[in-house]
Amino acid sequence: MDRQVQPGMVAVAAEEGVRQRLLEAAIELFARKGYAATSVQEIVAACGVTKPVLYYYFGSKEGLFAEIMQEALRLFEAAIAGALSGEGSVRGRITRLLDAVFALILDNLELTRLAHALYFGPRQDGPVFDLEVFHERLQSIVRDLVAQGQASGELRSGEPEMVAMALLGALDIAEGIALCHPDWGFGREQLGKVLNVIFEGALASRRRG
Amino acid sequence: MDRQVQPGMVAVAAEEGVRQRLLEAAIELFARKGYAATSVQEIVAACGVTKPVLYYYFGSKEGLFAEIMQEALRLFEAAIAGALSGEGSVRGRITRLLDAVFALILDNLELTRLAHALYFGPRQDGPVFDLEVFHERLQSIVRDLVAQGQASGELRSGEPEMVAMALLGALDIAEGIALCHPDWGFGREQLGKVLNVIFEGALASRRRG
CATH class of the missing domain: 1.10.357.10 (Tetracycline Repressor, domain 2)
Known part of the structure; x- marks a missing residue:
């Protein structure tokens, strides 16, 4: 939902592979715990990033899916x-x-x-x-x-x-x-x-x- | 868990088909809503009976499964x-x-x-x-x-x-x-x-x- 660029986002966006890692972590968590039971917090934690990073790339959990x-x-x-x-x-x-x-x-x-x-x-x-x-x-x-x-x-x-x-x-x-x-x-x-x-x-x- | 015969249970136990109806209702609810999300109350309600009837036949939701x-x-x-x-x-x-x-x-x-x-x-x-x-x-x-x-x-x-x-x-x-x-x-x-x-x-x- 929150697609605004926030402080620090530019550096993050430039980092190679974050997007791909988020996708992979989400697939693994969705498969193991279920889509509904998996929170955005768990996905970003698995990648060592914060929620705005996920929102930056995908807009929302739905967008990521x-x-x-x-x-x-x-x-x-x-x-x-x-x-x-x-x-x-x-x-x-x-x-x-x-x-x-x-x-x-x-x-x-x-x-x-x-x-x-x-x-x-x-x-x-x-x-x-x-x-x-x-x-x-x-x-x-x-x-x-x-x-x-x-x-x-x-x-x-x-x-x-x-x-x-x-x-x-x-x-x-x-x-x-x-x-x-x-x-x-x-x-x-x-x-x-x-x-x-x-x-x-x-x-x-x-x-x- | 509650396998004791309670008032009215003998008549219920004698009723043909209640056991089978409970099995069928549970299968349908488990398949549609998920096992964890389905309560004993929903299963018995779908059959027009009360919880003790389910406990009498199956002991518990796990037993029914x-x-x-x-x-x-x-x-x-x-x-x-x-x-x-x-x-x-x-x-x-x-x-x-x-x-x-x-x-x-x-x-x-x-x-x-x-x-x-x-x-x-x-x-x-x-x-x-x-x-x-x-x-x-x-x-x-x-x-x-x-x-x-x-x-x-x-x-x-x-x-x-x-x-x-x-x-x-x-x-x-x-x-x-x-x-x-x-x-x-x-x-x-x-x-x-x-x-x-x-x-x-x-x-x-x-x-x-």
Whole structure:
């Protein structure tokens, strides 16, 4: 709310990394304690700064949260764009895409945890982290790629939606394991293996529909 | 905590369904408001009974929660046992199993929502609903079935774990859609189609490893 520059703010604003540290501290606290239960005081204390610094960068706790969400979307879009820019088979492009998104999740586990907590948690506990935006974007890209692969004959004909769900299910479960069982060693290589199963099929000999 | 029978309790205890209604009201309130934020008073008010009735059946809010968890486990084990009792191919048995678990989820959406909220939510918000118990049980059954299918030659050889993940990913995403997009009409039939994709493979022609 208080966006005025106050005494000492210029030096603070110039300090590299304060903004990023505030974002990271907030993500960690929101994920662990809940959004509503986390005070601005706790966030700034975790970074060794005072409240006006947070207000300077983000305006308010709500503003800080909105920025977390925006930042996540930017990273997500960049990962997608990078993965889709190359050539190759539909299988290769889908694999690259899901690998890039999973790499992003692994690099931002606390943010992923926060997104899940807010999405599945009690509604009054804070703003909705709109996981939908991410899900729907990814789902429509994968579905379109599958439809392309079916049209070109690379993939079997069928409902693109169902193939997309199978592939996205692999990312879903990989994400769940990364959040809850980081000790299992389920990483990008393992996701690749699961995707191979889906592309090639679990059956020894294929019996069609 | 107060397990003594009080005046009027015998009649209440005899009333069919009060216990079940208390469980259902608690699940709904815990899922919507959070476990910590829900009072015993709110739960009993939702059922038109008084606090001693809840204490009579469950001892405390914690006791009620433990009973919700126990009940869920009983239903889950019954669904698994039913699905595994039949004969048939590994593909058929895995499909029946995941279909039965998904049917149970669809019949208990509020409970599923509560489980997710407690599992992914801030830890101090209440007891942990031990989703792990369910996940690990299902995972080990599916992995064993896959290993059996590989040994018999029905399934391609490979790491049973990765095939199990692909199959369980389908259930994961089906559950997510049931929770967040009940309007999409993604039901048991659709889960069956996704499982078909995984068994038969998305590729038009199979290129091995």
